[in-house]
Amino acid sequence: MNMGDRWHLKASVLTMLLAMLSIAYGCGRTEFYEQSGSISSVNYPYQYPNSINCTYSIRSPGLHRSVLIGFTNFDTEAMHDTVKIWCYNVASSTRTFSGQNTNVSFQLNPCNSVKVNFQTDGSVTGRGFNLIFNWLLLDCGRTEFSELGGFISSPNYPLQYFPSNNCTYSIKSPGLHQSIFIGFTDLDTEAGHDMIQIWCSFNGFSFLTFSGQNASFSSFTLQPCTDVKVRFRADHSIQGRGFKLSFNWTLPATVSSPTAETTSMSSIQTQTDGLPDAPFAILAALGANTLSLLVVVLASLLGVSVFIIILMSIIFAIRRVKRRKNATKTGFDVRGVMDTRGCSYDGYNLEPISNCQRFVSVNSYELMDSANDKDEDDLIL
Numbered sequence: 001m002n003m004g005d006r007w008h009l010k011a012s013v014l015t016m017l018l019a020m021l022s023i024a025y026g027c028g029r030t031e032f033y034e035q036s037g038s039i040s041s042v043n044y045p046y047q048y049p050n051s052i053n054c055t056y057s058i059r060s061p062g063l064h065r066s067v068l069i070g071f072t073n074f075d076t077e078a079m080h081d082t083v084k085i086w087c088y089n090v091a092s093s094t095r096t097f098s099g100q101n102t103n104v105s106f107q108l109n110p111c112n113s114v115k116v117n118f119q120t121d122g123s124v125t126g127r128g129f130n131l132i133f134n135w136l137l138l139d140c141g142r143t144e145f146s147e148l149g150g151f152i153s154s155p156n157y158p159l160q161y162f163p164s165n166n167c168t169y170s171i172k173s174p175g176l177h178q179s180i181f182i183g184f185t186d187l188d189t190e191a192g193h194d195m196i197q198i199w200c201s202f203n204g205f206s207f208l209t210f211s212g213q214n215a216s217f218s219s220f221t222l223q224p225c226t227d228v229k230v231r232f233r234a235d236h237s238i239q240g241r242g243f244k245l246s247f248n249w250t251l252p253a254t255v256s257s258p259t260a261e262t263t264s265m266s267s268i269q270t271q272t273d274g275l276p277d278a279p280f281a282i283l284a285a286l287g288a289n290t291l292s293l294l295v296v297v298l299a300s301l302l303g304v305s306v307f308i309i310i311l312m313s314i315i316f317a318i319r320r321v322k323r324r325k326n327a328t329k330t331g332f333d334v335r336g337v338m339d340t341r342g343c344s345y346d347g348y349n350l351e352p353i354s355n356c357q358r359f360v361s362v363n364s365y366e367l368m369d370s371a372n373d374k375d376e377d378d379l380i381l
Contacts, residue, residue, distance in 0.1 A: 027054030035061050035135045038072075041118055041128025045073070048081075048120060048128040056116040057088075058133050066109030066136040066162055074101040075126035081119070083129055088113035097129075109136075109162045140167035148174050148249050151185075154232055154242025158186070161242040165194075165234035170201075173226040177249035180228055183219035184210065188240035196232050196243055200225035210243075 027042060039056050041048045058067065069085060076082070078099035086094035087108045095106065108114060118129070140155055152169050154161045171180065182198065189195065191212035198208045200222050210218055222228060232243065 027052070027056075030054065030056050032056065032058045032133070033061055036133060038130060038132045039116060040130040044128045044130055046127065047125045048076075048118075050120055050122045050125060053119045054117070056118075058114040058116065060112035060135055065112055066107060066156070067111060067114055068105065068107050068134045068136060068159065069114070070105030070132055071097070071101060071103070072130050072132060073127065074099075074104065074129045076100075076128065077121070077124040077126060080121045080123070081126070084115075084117045084119075086115055087111035088115055107136075107156075107160055110164075140169075143167065143169050145169065145171045145247070146174055148177070149247060151244060151246050152230060153244040157242045157244055159241070160239040161189075161194075161232075161234055163234060163236045163239060165232060167232045169230040169232075171228040171230065171247055173249055177251055178226060179221060179223035179250045180225060181219070181221050181248045181250060182228070182245055184243060184245045186241065186244045187218060188213055188242065189234070190238040190240060193237070194232075194234040194240070196230065196245075198222075198228065198230050201227040201229055 032039065037058075039058070042052055042054065043049065060067070074083075074097060076098055080098070082096055082098045084094055084096050085108075088111075090111070093108060093111070097104065114133070116131070136156055145152065152171075155165060155167065156162060173180070187196075187210060189211055193211070195209055195211040198210075199206055202225070208220065228247070230245070
């Protein structure tokens with residue numbers, strides 16, 4: 001027996017001893033509760049024994065509802081020695097691996113308990129497998145932003161987002177800024193089903209919707225606006241990387257890049273040809289809500305003015321009626337009556353406008369007023 005055969009024999013004997021030792025100890029540890037860790041087949045990285053059937057359980061340590069699993073090494077007898085992985089109580093999530101698979105990674109969600117089963121036949125063996133797992137939180141992450149600029153990304157980005165995702169983010173102006181530039185740096189969702197909706201909070205009926213893969217064409221400006229909402233919704237089927245967007249608040253006077261698509265949330269123009277820009281910049285700085293308040297105040301003042309005019313008209317009408325009643329009682333109504341010398345009488349007053357010495361016939365009555373006598377007793381009926 002040559003030296004090579006001796007070493008081969010020693011290696012075979014050592015492998016058999018290790019296999020026997022592994023069988024004696026069973027499948028090893030089978031329960032895992034950590035947030036992250038690794039699982040390997042019996043006797044890894046040496047050859048696993050024949051006819052084994054081991055099941056491992058990986059449970060979420062808390063509120064985590066998504067687990068990322070990846071193989072760092074995989075070597076089994078193809079089609080005969082298999083590794084099956086599934087989410088507990090969800091048979092449709094079962095994935096089967098056999099043969100030589102390396103650099104394989106995938107995600108199970110929503111899920112809080114994973115099963116891993118390794119089963120072999122009675123013939124050819126291999127090194128087995130080694131896998132790593134990492135539990136992920138199934139939440140939206142940070143949802144409130146008040147910086148001058150920043151980034152927002154979908155949950156678990158750049159890995160696949162979770163099914164049935166529903167997250168809403170709020171971007172608020174840090175000061176007097178009334179214009180915000182938004183651009184997608186990455187967008188990968190199931191077209192027509194998983195989408196991002198963006199709108200200004202005071203104009204919620206006007207949505208900008210994005211879906212599919214079109215990040216390079218998705219940049220725009222919202223103005224005037226002080227609070228932007230970003231909603232990401234996904235169904236239960238196909239997932240992608242999700243999205244990542246950047247935002248930057250600017251003052252109203254700032255001009256957007258000419259290559260960017262500008263979307264105005266109001267039909268009010270902030271500049272007019274032939275007029276200075278400064279007053280309109282001031283109006284834009286006041287904001288749409290302040291302008292609305294000014295319009296309401298002006299309308300209220302106009303309404304009060306109209307009410308006062310109507311009230312004064314009613315008062316004057318009442319006074320005229322009272323004067324007419326008083327004149328009827330005394331029997332005189334000499335308003336507008338002129339004598340032969342052009343002397344006229346002022347309303348219901350019995351005093352003539354100028355001195356009169358002749359008689360004037362008024363409603364079958366005679367009236368005389370002397371320039372030297374001012375008493376009302378001079379009236380002759």
